[in-house]
Amino acid sequence: MKIKEIQKEIVDEFEMFEDWMQRYEYMIDLGKSLPLIDEQYKTEDNIIKGCQSKVWVHAELEEDKLVFTADSDAIITKGIIAILIRAFSKQKPKDIIEADTEFIDAIGLKEHLSPTRANGLVSMIKQLKLYAVAYQTQLN
């Protein structure tokens, strides 16, 4: 599936929720249940230091697609990471470079992508794009 299609699928899923409580409970469940990153990749090199929560990101190229794994020490941050990974991982670097994150606004989680939250998510998205640019160059 293309990034846009996955994002639409996520937006549709979130429309089922009646209020913020349900959205948050879903994200907390995501945050709790998903093993997102291999422990060996939770290194200092892979860490993005937000002011509040820490985020780890690891990228690997599988054939012509980029696979991301990530984690956070805060569970809501981790839930949002799970959603971002679902949209961006196993995609071609070129598509990742061109993709946007507007679907996060549409599912009512905009505030978590605000730089003032300093939770590492804004830097994480930047990092995903940087990996995509780097691997795109490699593929070329």
Next chain:
Amino acid sequence: MIVMFDVQKIRKDFPILKREINGKPLVYLDNAATSQTPVQVIDCIVDYYSNYNANIHRGVHALSQEATDKYEEARKKIQRHFNAAKPHEIIFTSGTTHSINLVANGFSSLLKKGDEILVSAMEHHSNIVPWQMLAEKTGALLKVIPMNEEGGLLMEIYDELLSEKTELVFCNHISNALGTINPIAEIIQKAHQVGAVVLIDGAQAAPHLVADVQQLDVDFYTVSAHKVCGPTGQGMLYGKEEWLNKLPPYQGGGEMIAEVTFEKTTYADLPHKFEAGTPNICGGIAFGAALDYMNAIGFKAIAAYEDALLKNATKKLLEIEGLRIYGTSENKAAVISFNIEGLHPYDIGSILDKLGVAVRTGHHCAQPIMDFYKIPGTVRASFSFYNTTDEIDILVEGVKRAKNMLQ
């Protein structure tokens, strides 16, 4: 709980408290970050720009004179509030950070290699970084006065650290992350015995109590207006006249000079030597109005009321299983830093925000304290005289709800 004043009447002075956040009434418990502004101060700001906005200290026209009079009147209000000996010992700055940098910069020409600077373990980054920069520049040594688990300074180690090499001592009056009220009278007196100069960061203390700078015999004391119901971008540095005269100017520009030729410039007298350029005129005047407002309520009543809020909130929060409060010193201002076992402060803060409760989460610009407790940060609820026990109940219910959702 004994109500010393009519809180509901006071709340009417603060238009922002009527706001709703995420469909819920705002419960503002981030007062240690910034206080809210009463209509009396807002009116003062509107009055300035509506009626007498002009540049000060140089115009011959009536408006300039009026603005200058009001600005200098504010300086005198601040002088009286902190009981400084002279009005020119009050330097208007953009806030505590500016005040500290002004002093740190001044000492870069007065310190030499091997001199020692003592700073407490519970400082805000703004009272650590300028001194680190000063130490790097001068070759002076920065030493730390450690703290105990309760968040109190280890005074016996302070005694050991003090020596004839000690030139400067820095400490906050009240810790922003823990609420500890530090024994500054003792700190100042002991530092003076070895001939050291003391700067006390009063940013967190100013909204809760009144420091008498002469009685304390402190050399420098710093305050930000936005912590005492005043505007942001405004603050003050109190300095003893003799020290302000010894320090070189911080910034060059207009207003701070006596005479300028291309060969040499002579500096203006205090306080203008440290007030280069057009200042935040309205901010200075509004700072004065904010102190008037708080003094009209009375700091004794404010302290007693906030103490009652602190005890109420502490008791109710501690009933939540797994909740730990950081900063349990006997002598403490209305600030509660806490965590719940196994939960990240960011998660708790995010859910509280959804419930309309504004708290601070993170390291509160005091990373060394977080390192001390080996935690990523805390949730911090900080109370003001316009908060109510009903709001504490909303906070406590919110924390319980967050806990249920997250565990």
